[in-house]
Amino acid sequence: MTRTCPAIPNQATLPLLDDRSAAWKIIHDAGDVAVSEDGTYFLIGADAVESAAKNTEVFSSEGAFALLGSPFPLVPIAVDPPEHSRYRRVLNKFFSPRSMAEHEDELRRQVDELIDGIMASGPVCDVVSALAVPFPSQVFLTLFGLPLKDRDRLIGWKNAIIELTDTHAVAESTPESLLVAGELLSYLADLIKQRRVAARGVDLLSQLLADRDEGAITDDELMGMCFIFILAGLDTVTSAVGFALSALAQDADLRNKVRSDAAVAAAFMEEILRVESPVPSVPRVTTAAVDVDGVTIPAGATCWLMMGAANRDARRFEDPHLIGERRTGHFAFGRGPHRCLGSHLALLELRLVIEQWLTRIPDFALESPPEVIWPSATHGLRRLEIRIDV
Ligand code: HEM
Numbered sequence: 333m334t335r336t337c338p339a340i341p342n343q344a345t346l347p348l349l350d351d352r353s354a355a356w357k358i359i360h361d362a363g364d365v366a367v368s369e370d371g372t373y374f375l376i377g378a379d380a381v382e383s384a385a386k387n388t389e390v391f392s393s394e395g396a397f398a399l400l401g402s403p404f405p406l407v408p409i410a411v412d413p414p415e416h417s418r419y420r421r422v423l424n425k426f427f428s429p430r431s432m433a434e435h436e437d438e439l440r441r442q443v444d445e446l447i448d449g450i451m452a453s454g455p456v457c458d459v460v461s462a463l464a465v466p467f468p469s470q471v472f473l474t475l476f477g478l479p480l481k482d483r484d485r486l487i488g489w490k491n492a493i494i495e496l497t498d499t500h501a502v503a504e505s506t507p508e509s510l511l512v513a514g515e516l517l518s519y520l521a522d523l524i525k526q527r528r529v530a531a532r533g534v535d536l537l538s539q540l541l542a543d544r545d546e547g548a549i550t551d552d553e554l555m556g557m558c559f560i561f562i563l564a565g566l567d568t569v570t571s572a573v574g575f576a577l578s579a580l581a582q583d584a585d586l587r588n589k590v591r592s593d594a595a596v597a598a599a600f601m602e603e604i605l606r607v608e609s610p611v612p613s614v615p616r617v618t619t620a621a622v623d624v625d626g627v628t629i630p631a632g633a634t635c636w637l638m639m640g641a642a643n644r645d646a647r648r649f650e651d652p653h654l655i656g657e658r659r660t661g662h663f664a665f666g667r668g669p670h671r672c673l674g675s676h677l678a679l680l681e682l683r684l685v686i687e688q689w690l691t692r693i694p695d696f697a698l699e700s701p702p703e704v705i706w707p708s709a710t711h712g713l714r715r716l717e718i719r720i721d722v
Contacts, residue, residue, distance in 0.1 A: 334628040340366035340374045348706045352608075353653035356644040364625040373624075373635040374613070378645035378663070380624050381637045384616065385667035388413050391635060393670060395617030399634075400497050403517075404556035407549070409564065413669050420673070422548050423557070426536055429676045435474060436680065442470050442480075443688045451692065455721040456699045460713050463685065464573040468566045471681055476558075477535030478523070489516035490566050494709070497563065520558050524551065565674045569681050571610035571712030572601075574702070576686060578716055579604060579655065581698045586655075591690040596657065601682050603655045606662035612640035612711045614666060639663040640711065696720045 340362055346355040359366075364377030375381050384391045389412075397410030405411070408419040425431065446467060450457045469486045473479065492512035523537065532538035540557065543549050549557070579600075580587050590597045613636040620631045629635065642663040644652040649659060665672035672678070699717035 378642040378648040381642040391616035396615035468569040574713035575608040605664035609640035
């Protein structure tokens, strides 16, 4: 006997901007699964999210990401198993902790340079635009062996693509954003063409081209991968860096503990990701009718697996709204076969920012309340004004 599915609270009216604990509680009060007026389902409870993320036969990514209408196959995020594991085999080796560690010294140097700019610019600084946005783009360019001077162009292209693909955004995408997104495609296509003829290096793109030469991936799939690295790997890290610095700015005791103990710092990073969940939900489409907590979700339904809600499920995490010291198993990087490919890179970036910031600027404070972006596919901060001369 199936029960009637409760309605999802209107997310646009939730206090996600200034009281996220209250907002997630309102969502949890709806139950483990809820539906909107247009028949979109939302999986809320940690158990429901976990089993859907692992049940890729019924909860398909292919159908979900097809809605974006990308001209390239969005590998690996839009591919269902078993084919998906072939791509992950190609990609995992490039994103392992060992591969990431090779970039540590250079990336630390870059963080330091950005902090130099912040320290020189005055007592108050918006660290989103001065650090959290530029650093992940520089990381992408560094991994791809590209000049850092392309950074601001990359940021412009990324913003245009996100505007085009963000199903949560309030603003309509404009013809200009389509044009700018096209520029990124020709930039990537030119790059691939150049590297095909020029001597290859040790960068990620050269290595992926070698895989292409061996027939492991096609040209179109390579384009799709580059696209996904940009879509998945920039704003997410921006968000994590912003929320981490915001929490540290508000708590001197936390700052001291994080600075002096690497284990506390590692736990803090995981907790900030859990509590703030840069990717609040991920889409799937059902391939068959399925029962979730007594509700029958029909075949062909769009479902959002709410990682942000699962991360604040009190049945999974005690005192879920607090930053704890020792927790494991958060959902911020997803679950199942599509678990984040770039998680080690993201954690490296976050660690380098926290380490260098706390070493160089041990005391700092919020100058104004952080501005949260909502609704959005990536939950992050628009501005974070920090006073560094406290
Ligand atoms: C704090 C930062 C990050 C967060 C919170 C995050 C979160 C996520 C989540 C929730 C998923 C699962 C998507 C799904 O199930 O549909 C995912 C997948 C993915 N992420 Fe991340 N991500 C982060 C950083 C990165 C970075 C730096 C990269 C750079 C390469 C990256 C690349 C990917 C890719 C390629 C996938 C698709 C994996 C697959 O389908 O097998 N992410 N990420």
